[in-house]
Every structure is written in structure tokens, then in C-alpha cells.
Amino acid sequence: MSLSAALKSGDVTLLPGKRDEDWKWTDLRGLLRVLPATAPALDLAGLAEGPFDALADQRHVVAGGHENVAIDVPAGSERAVALRVLSRDGGALAGKVTINVGPGAKLRLLESYEGDASAYVTDTAIIFVLEAGAAVERVVLAADGAEGVNVSQAQVTLSPGSEYSQTVITNGARRQRIETQVTHPGAEAKLRLDGLYLLEDKRHADLTTVVLHQGVDGATDQFTRGVVRDQARGIFQGRIVVEEGADRTEARMRHNALILSDKAEIDAKPELLIFADDVQCAHGNTIGALDEEALFYMRQRGLPEAEARALLIEAFVGAVADRIGFEPVRDIARAWAADRLRA
């Protein structure tokens, strides 16, 4: 069951839905009665700049007529790549991106999902392979339209001594899922998986991650925060599996969310499945409203209520953005989040 299989065959019964445990909160089968026609080829000439183009030395686009992208970073080299996935005109798009990062190479991948106001359906599969000692920092800015359906699934394979850091920032879509699956060999490889969702109206965002720790001496640090208002729905599914023998694994998972209206919803499923003996693993999950006592304290010092709320929420959200390593990207992420919060 997958969106890509359904798009390929046109068979809606292949869509994942409520009956699939991992998709029960992001039901595509119940949502899509028919699949749209394949998106026509997009003319890339005269395309406006993407959010990260100025920071990249290579630019790639996934769009109608441009479904496949391959990014290769040779051993020992460094690249900053902007990858844009453009969803337009109510079309169906099935994109495929393969990324190889050679031994000791470094990739900064700045990825954006840019959807228009139409009822498009987009599926993107991204395959990352990191060779020994390779490093990837991936920042995803998902700016979908309110009527769009967007699924992005990344499969990441780490090698010994490699390092993969990811920050996903999204304001959701009609249905949106951004999924990351990581095969972690241990062996001093380091993984950071962060996420931030800021949802309003009837938007939906699903951040799902699965990490398989397969060897000794691996580290995973996961930090996701969300803010939902109106009738929006945020979903966090995080699973870390520490397989037998993957001793001395250090894994940390945190998810904190703020619900700012009675009709908004958060569904969270943090899972640590540990089959090794000697591990340090922890997870924390909190969902709540803004601290009214803190708000009163701030107002007593002279901050009008709206300003006090905004300051607390921006600080809450900023904690995730602060972990982005490269400052210009961090600034873009912070500004984008601030715009969504003030909207």
C-alpha cells in the first residue's frame, strides 16, 4: 500500500488508509476517491527563485516532466544543493530523487516543497546513501497549498562514522506526510532528526520517523515541536528500534506540542523498541496549552496579551530552529516560522 503504487497504476485501492497501522491518522484511501491526471511538463525557464536558491551551488527541480533527480557528491567534496518539489495545477506528480554522498563528502541539502492552491497529489521518494564519514545536513521547508496532498518519504542509509542531521519545517496541507526512515549501523554514526509543524485552519501534517539501530555505538537525537490552532491536526510518529546487539546506543526522542484551540488535535506515538541490553534511551512527550501563569507574569511586566503569547510561542518554536547548523538557513527557517505564527 503506497501512494506511489496508486499513482503508477491509477488504482485508488492501493492507497494507504485507516487500516494500515502506520497510516491510521493520515488516511489517503478515505480522502481520495479518484486520482488526478499526471501533471503536465512544467517549463523551467523563467521559474521564480526558490527559498534556498541563493544559498546553493547546485539547483534541482522535481515537477511535471522532471520526475527524476540524481545528486552525487564525490568523495571528499562539498556541495550545497537546493532541491525544489513543485506541485501545480491539480496534477499528480511522482518524483524520485537519489542522493549519494561519497566517503568523507559533505552535502547541505536545502529542500522545499512548493504547492499552489490547487488539489494536487504529489509523492516524492528520496533515497540517501551516506558512505563512511560522509555528512549531510538536510533542511526541509514544506510550503504546501491548503488543498494539496503531499507525501514525501526518505530512506536514509548511514555508514560508519557518517553524520546525518535533518530539520523539517512545515505548515501542513490538506493531507501531508513527511516520513524519514533511517538504517543506522551504529559505529559512531550520528543522527539528528528534528521537526517543526505550525498548523492552522484545517491543515494536516504528519511527521513520521523510523530509525533502526543495527550496531554498537550509535547515537540518535530527535526533537520535534508543533503548534496547532483552529481545526488543524498534527501527527508525530517516532519509532526507534535498537536491535539485539546494538549495545551502547544513545537515543533521545522529544516531542512537545502546543494546542491553541479546542478543535485542534495532536496525535502522538513515540515508540522506543529496545532489544539490546546496554543502551541509554529516553523519550519525552508533552502536549498542552500555553502556560496561563507565565502569560499573566509577562503581562504584569507590561507586555500586551497578544505580544506575550507571540513571544512565548516564538521561543517555543525557536528551540528547534536553533539546532540548524548553518546560520543563513536558520535565519530563513526562523523568519518563515515567524510569518506563519503572525498570520
Added chain:
Amino acid sequence: MLHIENLRAEVDGKEILKGLSLDVPAGEVHAIMGPNGAGKSTLSYVLTGRSGYDVTGGTATLDGEDLLALDPSERAAKGVFLSFQYPLEIPGVPALTFIRTSMNAQRKARGEAEITAPAFLKLAREHAAALKIDFEMLKRALNVGFSGGEKKRMEIFQMAMLAPRFLILDETDSGLDIDALKIVSEGVNAMRSPDRGMLVITHYQRLLDYIKPDKVHVLAGGRIAATGGPDLALELEREGYDKYARAA
């Protein structure tokens, strides 16, 4: 300065203040003492406009202006400052950022220009030094992970920075050791001035050895049960609140 007349207030439908009247003229420091549950903290919250503290009668004015009609932030801009018994943690907001944002919000509400960054930092360095606060601490999220004593010191620091016209200190001595109590009291005393009033709420007389009040009031049963000079505090320390609690 502060004029309270026949003030009545309830919390969760239960009347806590039952016709409290009090005058604190400019330039004076008044202490409010009383047994637990007498309504001391309720008075501080009613004056600052905390939700859940409903005024059912009476008035409270600052220099003739009705405080009770104003939003908490408007009262702050008028110069009312409450030093909290339990200061709140503000995650992710550095102390200096918080104070500067508050200061500028107050200035904006009063139609004044914002403070410049250099002027703000100069002021912050001066007051931090006087209160023996490590400047690095001011770059950390306000009160997050601070000890009880550090939080109280931070309240006095904010008070010094914001320079309010009327100060309410709610159990400022709780959680302070003697050294910290001295520093905090010196900070408060430095703010005494002919155009500023203070209300010092405390359960124990100890704080009043350091911050000398002009008048002492006993709050019991939701009213001012007695008023006297500094000697009254000593008498309460000796004899307890029993006779006032019974009379109420």
C-alpha cells in the same frame, strides 16, 4: 498615591477580600502582615488584574486613576509592579530580551520612545552589578533553572530596570538566606523615593528589619484589622495573629 476603598473580591465564588480599605501615600512604605489565608496574595493579584480574581465591589485607584478597569499590561504601564512570591519561568526568552521587550511595551503604551540598545545595556550592567547578578545569567532564559534566591533577585533587578511608580512585594523574603536578603533589601531600599509608594506583603517580621516600613497593617479576614507603626510588626512577632484571626 494608592487608594483602596471597601474592596471586595472573590476567587471561585468564595469571598476573600471583604471590604478592604487602605491608603499608601507617595514616598511611604507600608507593610501588610497577616496569617496564611488572610488574603494577602489575593490583594496583590486583584491590584495587578490576574484573571480568576473577581472584584465584586469597591475601588482601587493610583493617583486618582481607576486601576480595576485596566488590563494587566496597562496597569504595568501606569507603573504598578508586582514582585511575585513565585516568579515564573519563561522558557526560551533570555532575561535581557524579556526585560527590554517589556520596557519598550510600557514605553509605547505611555507614548514614549523606545530605549536604545546601548542605553539599555548600560542600565542593565549598572543594576546587575548593584544586585551582584552575573551578567552572563541575564543572557539565559528568564528564571529557567534559577534557584529560589536567584529568581527573587531577578524580580528586584526587573523592578530596578523598569523603575515603576508603585511597588508591591509579595513575600519577597521567602526562600532567601541572610546574605541574599540583605542584597535584595538594599535593592528595594535604593528605590525608595518621595514620588514612589510601596506595599510590602510579608508573613514574618524579619524582612521589616531590612526594609523599614512607615506603617504596618494587619490583614485578617479579608479586611485591615489593625494599623500601627513599625512597633506593630514586633508585637505580631511576639504575640502572633491569633487575636486578629479570632476577631475576624
